[in-house]
Amino acid sequence: MIRSRFRQATLAVSACVLTLVSLTLIPSHFAVQAAQESPQQGPPPGGPPPGGMPRQMPKPTNLKVLPKDLTGKEVHDIMDKWAGQLGVHCNTCHAADPNRVGPNGRPMLNFPDDSKQEKKTARVMYKMVQDINSNYVMNLPNAKDPVTCGTCHRGHQKPEAFVPPPEENHPH
Ligand code: HEC
Numbered sequence: 001m002i003r004s005r006f007r008q009a010t011l012a013v014s015a016c017v018l019t020l021v022s023l024t025l026i027p028s029h030f031a032v033q034a035a036q037e038s039p040q041q042g043p044p045p046g047g048p049p050p051g052g053m054p055r056q057m058p059k060p061t062n063l064k065v066l067p068k069d070l071t072g073k074e075v076h077d078i079m080d081k082w083a084g085q086l087g088v089h090c091n092t093c094h095a096a097d098p099n100r101v102g103p104n105g106r107p108m109l110n111f112p113d114d115s116k117q118e119k120k121t122a123r124v125m126y127k128m129v130q131d132i133n134s135n136y137v138m139n140l141p142n143a144k145d146p147v148t149c150g151t152c153h154r155g156h157q158k159p160e161a162f163v164p165p166p167e168e169n170h171p172h
């Protein structure tokens with residue numbers, strides 16, 4: 001009895017966590033749907049505070065694969081994840097703008113600019129991950145964890161080759 005209540009609670013909690021995970025890990029998937037179904041829809045709850053975004057997070061102007069209605073803050077949150085999962089900084093994909101010097105005396109990054117190959121590659125990667133999740137992984141029965149950049153990259157700019165430890169090659 002108590003056990004089954006506990007199970008119910010656990011299930012409810014996992015459902016919540018699942019929703020949260022999907023929303024944070026594959027926001028694009030949902031946002032794309034939302035964008036297609038109701039282009040008028042405003043920013044989701046937890047979006048920008050009334051009064052607009054801080055100056056450093058202007059509305060994106062050059063999104064080609066992410067949903068175009070994302071706020072500056074939402075794009076930043078996704079970028080933080082990509083950078084973390086690849087173990088890189090923003091300037092791996094974004095070119096410096098020699099004409100704009102930041103408070104630290106270094107050139108600021110031109111985020112909408114498309115000149116770096118890494119940025120173009122990241123777009124291809126993003127589309128690949130969406131395809132993997134929506135057409136394959138998340139269609140599996142009991143699918144729980146979507147593929148992310150980190151699934152392959154694991155903190156490296158280029159995924160490292162996997163070399164199985166010698167023991168695993170022994171036949172049993
Ligand atoms: C792995 C490559 C990669 C890294 C690392 C990365 N970005 Fe991006 N960023 C992109 C790509 C690709 C786009 C364009 C997405 C699209 O076309 O929908 C983008 C778009 C943006 C935009 C929107 C520009 C516009 O106006 O269209 C901002 C702002 C941005 N990134 C900020 C950052 C910040 C801040 C960091 C570091 C925390 C960062 N990025 C790290 C690849 C990267």
Ligand code: HEC
Pocket residue numbers: 082086118119121122125126129147148149150151152153157158159
């Ligand atoms: C299924 C595995 C996989 C996933 C998932 C994945 N990548 Fe990759 N990525 C690769 C492989 C493999 C390479 C190296 C290709 C090569 O040999 O140049 C790569 C290369 C890259 C590069 C170029 C690195 C360089 O120095 O040239 C960028 C940038 C990149 N990935 C970004 C991303 C981002 C951003 C995501 C998530 C949106 C992502 N990747 C998800 C497998 C993956």
